[in-house]
Amino acid sequence: MSDDSKSSRDRLVDAMESLLWERGYADTSPKDVLKRAQVGQGSMYHFFSGKHELAVEAIRQNVRRAFGGHELLEGTGSPMDRVERCLRYPRQGVRGCRVGRMTQDPQVFDDPDMIGLIAGAFEGQLSLWEKVIRQAVDARELPAGINPSDLARTISAVIQGGYVLARAAHAQEPMDRAIEGLIGLLEAVRIDRVPDFPR
Amino acid sequence: MSDDSKSSRDRLVDAMESLLWERGYADTSPKDVLKRAQVGQGSMYHFFSGKHELAVEAIRQNVRRAFGGHELLEGTGSPMDRVERCLRYPRQGVRGCRVGRMTQDPQVFDDPDMIGLIAGAFEGQLSLWEKVIRQAVDARELPAGINPSDLARTISAVIQGGYVLARAAHAQEPMDRAIEGLIGLLEAVRIDRVPDFPR
DNA sequence: GTCTATAGACGGATAGAC
DNA sequence: GTCTATCCGTCTATAGAC
Numbered sequence A, B: 001m002s003d004d005s006k007s008s009r010d011r012l013v014d015a016m017e018s019l020l021w022e023r024g025y026a027d028t029s030p031k032d033v034l035k036r037a038q039v040g041q042g043s044m045y046h047f048f049s050g051k052h053e054l055a056v057e058a059i060r061q062n063v064r065r066a067f068g069g070h071e072l073l074e075g076t077g078s079p080m081d082r083v084e085r086c087l088r089y090p091r092q093g094v095r096g097c098r099v100g101r102m103t104q105d106p107q108v109f110d111d112p113d114m115i116g117l118i119a120g121a122f123e124g125q126l127s128l129w130e131k132v133i134r135q136a137v138d139a140r141e142l143p144a145g146i147n148p149s150d151l152a153r154t155i156s157a158v159i160q161g162g163y164v165l166a167r168a169a170h171a172q173e174p175m176d177r178a179i180e181g182l183i184g185l186l187e188a189v190r191i192d193r194v195p196d197f198p199r
Numbered sequence C: 001g002t003c004t005a006t007a008g009a010c011g012g013a014t015a016g017a018c
Numbered sequence D: 001g002t003c004t005a006t007c008c009g010t011c012t013a014t015a016g017a018c
Helices: A008-023 A030-037 A041-047 A051-067 A079-087 A100-104 A112-138 A148-169 A173-189 B008-023 B030-037 B041-047 B051-067 B079-088 B100-104 B112-138 B148-169 B173-189
Strands: none
Touching: A008 A030, A008 A041, A008 A051, A030 A041, A030 A051, A051 A112, A079 A112, A079 A148, A079 A173, A100 A112, A100 A148, A100 B100, A100 B148, A112 A148, A112 B148, A148 A173, A148 B100, A148 B112, A148 B148, A148 B173, A173 B148, A173 B173, B008 B030, B008 B041, B008 B051, B030 B041, B030 B051, B051 B112, B079 B112, B079 B148, B079 B173, B100 B112, B100 B148, B112 B148, B148 B173
């Protein structure tokens, strides 16, 4: 992260990236960034116009890191298997979502550059979910009455809300159970399986 | 809110309450609070030891206001009707949840007093959801295989995550659709109705 | 109770030497 | 490119008059 082999510029972006996740934009000062990056004050203002420009770059990198991997949703298995696999992918709830948490920071929310990156990341993620759900409906794993676009947002919301519940409780459990609850519903509507319970 | 008929103390709590919602703890200064409350500096330090104590009081009031009304979940109608009614209760997604947003603020997250109030609020809310879902299962509106405790967390997460999606998009729509997606799943597993689609 | 004045530290940014 | 010195404003809290 603050790898000596990296350039000062990269170290600054890495430091800002982690601080945005841990403390948010408003509560992160240039001084904090410099300290974590092990870089002098002049360097930061050499590469960036200031805190804002560095944060934009860090969010860009953050978004790539968080929502970059599409393997889970586009890999092997039936559409619903992929959905469940991706839902069960381990997420550290108490740490919060490095992308979602930014939406709560008013200075990020009000800034077109920063919120634009966040919005784009969610749009990309949502279209992936929507695509695999549509495949599940086409494959008759889900009933035709399901709205893939809505359900994609439901799934994304459960994950994001799971982070919120986990942080409120200082525990992973609420998030895992929120996701299990969703999987329970998905299993119950899945039409290629005999339900475990009487209908 | 900054009603002249209220005491300075109440005005301070009201002002801090709204600022915590709009800007969070870290980015709200005593000066901001005093300005909004139309109160001088001395008054605040007369009633409270400082920013922290005032914020604790404001969060206490905030939590009461946000999660106080249990009418929707405990009113008339079948359990599932109440669930859907409460889910469709209008929420201003772009503004975010005044309780959930606090979990992202590290200074709140790390403070036992403040996070304790937030955690308690969620626990109360979750037990209400759990209760009505259990009633729905008992009334055979939902299959016996449903885990009420998990599903309660799923529902709460969809609402919280809906706020996140709405703020990311600067639009109400994603939140409403996330909730509609959840209702769609709930309707699909509901056993007292003939599904609209072939199974 | 409420006010103004003040304190000490930190915020974010600039200047200019090397 | 990187450093130190410096600037002005704000943050949080205290002091003390009224």
